[in-house]
Amino acid sequence: MSIAQSNKFGFTINRSRLIDYDSSDRKVREFITLKEPSFRLCFACGGCTATCTAGQHTSFNLRRMNTYIRRGEIEPLREEVKRCMLCGKCLLVCPRGVNTRNVVAAAADAIGKLERNEL
Amino acid sequence: MNSELFTLPFNLGLYFILIYSVVRSTVWFRNLSRSDKLRLQRGFFGRPFMDSLREISMESLLHLKIFRKNPVLGYMHMSLAFGWFLLIVFGTIEADFFGEKHLNPPSHAIFFRWFNPDHGAEGFAGIYSFWMDLLLAFILSGLLLAIIKRFTPRLMGMKKTTKHTWTDRIALTSLWLIFPSRLLAESFTCGVHGSGSFLTGNLGNALASFLPAADIAPWFWWLYSLSLGTFFFLLPVSRYFHIPVELFLIFMRNSGISTGDRHSSYTEVQTHACSSCGVCISTCQMSYAAGIHDIQSAYFIKGLRNDRDIAGITANCLMCGRCEEVCPVGIELGPMRLIERRQGERSDRTLKLQEKYSLMRRRSTLERRPTQSYRYLVREEPEKADVLFFAGCMTHLTPSVIVAMKKIMDSAGVRYRFMDENGGVCCGRPLMLAGRDREARELINHNSDVIWKSGAQILVTSCPICYKVFRESYYLEARVMHHSEFINLLIEEGSLRLGYLHKKVVYHDPCELGRGSGIYEEPRAVISYVAELQSSEQERNMSLCCGGSLGNLTLSSGKRAMIAADAARTLTLGLPDELITACPLCKKTFVQATETKVSDIAELVAAALPAPRRENAKKRPARRHSRATSNG
Numbered sequence: 187m188s189i190a191q192s193n194k195f196g197f198t199i200n201r202s203r204l205i206d207y208d209s210s211d212r213k214v215r216e217f218i219t220l221k222e223p224s225f226r227l228c229f230a231c232g233g234c235t236a237t238c239t240a241g242q243h244t245s246f247n248l249r250r251m252n253t254y255i256r257r258g259e260i261e262p263l264r265e266e267v268k269r270c271m272l273c274g275k276c277l278l279v280c281p282r283g284v285n286t287r288n289v290v291a292a293a294a295d296a297i298g299k300l301e302r303n304e305l
Numbered sequence: 306m307n308s309e310l311f312t313l314p315f316n317l318g319l320y321f322i323l324i325y326s327v328v329r330s331t332v333w334f335r336n337l338s339r340s341d342k343l344r345l346q347r348g349f350f351g352r353p354f355m356d357s358l359r360e361i362s363m364e365s366l367l368h369l370k371i372f373r374k375n376p377v378l379g380y381m382h383m384s385l386a387f388g389w390f391l392l393i394v395f396g397t398i399e400a401d402f403f404g405e406k407h408l409n410p411p412s413h414a415i416f417f418r419w420f421n422p423d424h425g426a427e428g429f430a431g432i433y434s435f436w437m438d439l440l441l442a443f444i445l446s447g448l449l450l451a452i453i454k455r456f457t458p459r460l461m462g463m464k465k466t467t468k469h470t471w472t473d474r475i476a477l478t479s480l481w482l483i484f485p486s487r488l489l490a491e492s493f494t495c496g497v498h499g500s501g502s503f504l505t506g507n508l509g510n511a512l513a514s515f516l517p518a519a520d521i522a523p524w525f526w527w528l529y530s531l532s533l534g535t536f537f538f539l540l541p542v543s544r545y546f547h548i549p550v551e552l553f554l555i556f557m558r559n560s561g562i563s564t565g566d567r568h569s570s571y572t573e574v575q576t577h578a579c580s581s582c583g584v585c586i587s588t589c590q591m592s593y594a595a596g597i598h599d600i601q602s603a604y605f606i607k608g609l610r611n612d613r614d615i616a617g618i619t620a621n622c623l624m625c626g627r628c629e630e631v632c633p634v635g636i637e638l639g640p641m642r643l644i645e646r647r648q649g650e651r652s653d654r655t656l657k658l659q660e661k662y663s664l665m666r667r668r669s670t671l672e673r674r675p676t677q678s679y680r681y682l683v684r685e686e687p688e689k690a691d692v693l694f695f696a697g698c699m700t701h702l703t704p705s706v707i708v709a710m711k712k713i714m715d716s717a718g719v720r721y722r723f724m725d726e727n728g729g730v731c732c733g734r735p736l737m738l739a740g741r742d743r744e745a746r747e748l749i750n751h752n753s754d755v756i757w758k759s760g761a762q763i764l765v766t767s768c769p770i771c772y773k774v775f776r777e778s779y780y781l782e783a784r785v786m787h788h789s790e791f792i793n794l795l796i797e798e799g800s801l802r803l804g805y806l807h808k809k810v811v812y813h814d815p816c817e818l819g820r821g822s823g824i825y826e827e828p829r830a831v832i833s834y835v836a837e838l839q840s841s842e843q844e845r846n847m848s849l850c851c852g853g854s855l856g857n858l859t860l861s862s863g864k865r866a867m868i869a870a871d872a873a874r875t876l877t878l879g880l881p882d883e884l885i886t887a888c889p890l891c892k893k894t895f896v897q898a899t900e901t902k903v904s905d906i907a908e909l910v911a912a913a914l915p916a917p918r919r920e921n922a923k924k925r926p927a928r929r930h931s932r933a934t935s936n937g
């Protein structure tokens with residue numbers, strides 16, 4: 187399929203889903219899964235995002251944050267993780283029993299460690 | 306027989322511990338904040354000093370609190386502490402009275418029998434010897450219990466005793482040896498001289514009848530002195546350091562010093578005042594309901610004392626406050642955990658012996674930097690209102706509670722504004738519980754701004770978590786009320802007309818509302834007004850945690866469910882029609898854990914509201930009509 191064709195079908199409407207393994211950093215994901223094993227249970231239903239307190243004020247999205255972690259996209263994660271209020275609503279709606287608050291806390295710790303070169 | 310060399314270990318130990326105690330308490334005092342220093346100085350010349358003396362005699366000597374909880378355990382502590390105290394006091398009097406001269410050095414009182422072997426054969430001295438023997442027997446009976454407890458903790462009604470370090474073990478052995486060796490030393494000496502009362506006299510005679518008592522006696526006097534000396538030397542590095550430190554703690558507390566929000570002399574004194582009694586362990590639901598046995602406050606304090614990496618222990622706690630409620634020493638365990646949560650990482654190391662003697666610990670922590678930031682929040686311009694209703698994040702997950710509150714306030718004619726109707730900002734308490742106080746401040750400032758601008762007189766919230774932080778960490782003019790208090794006020798004012806529901810209900814005290822904020826009576830008054838209130842096994846200050854607590858960041862959902870199931874079982878033992886709580890989080894948690902209907906107190910009250918008859922009659926056909934048309 188040529189580029190012109192793909193444009194016609196609207197493939198460029200969404201941001202690229204391409205995972206760049208050169209910039210992907212798995213250490214954060216490993217650190218988080220170690221600290222909060224239930225992170226692996228997330229099946230990206232988005233329930234947490236629908237109820238999120240912070241999400242009503244800004245574009246914060248926990249489901250997207252989880253995806254960043256899984257893909258090892260550290261740069262957007264850095265900003266995303268700051269916005270959660272740890273209020274715990276998501277914890278109560280998550281159908282998979284993911285300990286969401288601790289995922290956020292662990293992600294914040296991971297970013298801190300990354301900055302101190304400890305990860 | 307007059308060689309005094311054997312008193313050397315005792316004397317060295319005694320003077321060591323006296324000097325050490327004085328120096329260390331001076332260092333603690335110097336490290337207090339200026340205001341705390343003033344408090345302590347003022348306390349020394351005022352009532353607090355007398356109160357402390359009373360408390361010391363009630364708790365440190367008689368151990369009345371433990372006694373009430375568990376008489377056998379109480380007797381054990383009492384016989385050892387109070388018995389030893391009396392033995393020293395009366396021993397000193399004895400030496401002063403019957404000895405060669407007045408004002409003897411302490412060793413003459415402690416080893417009185419050695420220096421006066423013939424004393425106490427008859428008359429008043431005989432009665433005195435009888436009394437001294439009685440005291441020794443009192444202590445020995447307690448010691449026997451302590452040994453039994455060590456090896457079979459279950460017999461003493463304890464689920465688990467704490468583990469010991471090797472210094473603890475040596476100190477413990479020397480403590481155990483003190484009184485048996487005194488008994489034997491005195492008995493052998495009495496056996497030789499035909500003196501002594503019912504215990505030492507009889508035992509002495511029996512032993513002397515077949516043993517060379519005169520040769521053996523000095524050995525036991527050496528053992529007695531050595532075990533005393535060893536005990537004194539190891540005291541600062543063993544768990545028994547709590548004995549002198551507790552006295553200091555009582556005095557500090559009575560002078561009005563409290564934990565505050567960072568490590569200080571006071572937290573240091575508290576860590577050392579823990580007696581590792583283990584009462585907190587058997588109270589903790591994490592232990593008996595969720596099978597997690599290594600995070601309880603006894604272990605937390607021990608880790609702190611030994612400067613271990615306890616981040617995992619610190620985080621894995623419900624912050625329910627039950628342990629603090631039962632701690633016989635009165636350590637502020639909740640605030641201590643929060644301080645530790647605020648700290649950054651702590652490297653895990655084992656303290657060297659000499660470090661344990663050090664006068665003020667330097668904690669190896671790394672300052673935690675803020676991670677969250679809420680600059681995206683937009684300042685609001687709220688409408689003016691007398692009553693402001695803040696549902697709270699959790700209440701938004703139980704919309705029926707909001708509906709009930711609206712009904713109640715409308716029925717009472719309250720003019721209110723719903724502050725977070727379209728989703729508000731979190732109150733900040735969950736962040737604080739996670740040790741992120743600086744981030745919480747941002748949310749607190751945001752919400753305070755809205756509340757101040759609204760000009761409200763009363764701020765009503767449906768969530769105990771919000772309630773606690775509004776009361777403690779916000780600077781507000783408005784009176785903060787939990788909805789149970791507010792409903793109670795409405796009932797008392799007579800602005801709510803309520804029917805009586807013919808139901809038996811049981812009430813669950815939410816941690817943050819009950820133990821956390823001391824609200825026990827208002828919810829009960831409200832419930833009793835509309836239904837029959839049953840009592841439950843563990844209520845008020847000993848109420849159970851539902852397991853849903855936001856205080857625990859790491860607990861898995863499975864373990865939470867175990868705690869919830871256990872708590873719900875205890876609460877519904879009396880087969881109530883409904884389980885009433887006053888917290889949306891408790892409600893959400895219990896709904897999944899029990900068959901019994903779970904309601905919030907607001908829902909119960911809303912159900913007791915009389916149906917608005919006339920309006921209803923008018924509205925009903927209209928509604929049916931509209932539904933019919935929309936369906937058609």
Ligand code: SF4
Nearest residue numbers: 228229231232234280
């Ligand atoms: S609700 Fe739970 S499972 Fe669904 S996206 Fe959020 S974390 Fe993942």
Ligand code: SF4
Nearest residue numbers: 238270271273274276
């Ligand atoms: S804890 Fe964070 S992610 Fe979860 S609902 Fe609250 S603000 Fe959103």
Ligand code: SF4
Nearest residue numbers: 579580582583585632
């Ligand atoms: S914290 Fe209190 S209850 Fe727990 S072991 Fe120490 S003294 Fe006992």
Ligand code: SF4
Nearest residue numbers: 589622623625626628
């Ligand atoms: S606060 Fe509650 S969960 Fe935490 S140690 Fe104490 S009793 Fe256990």
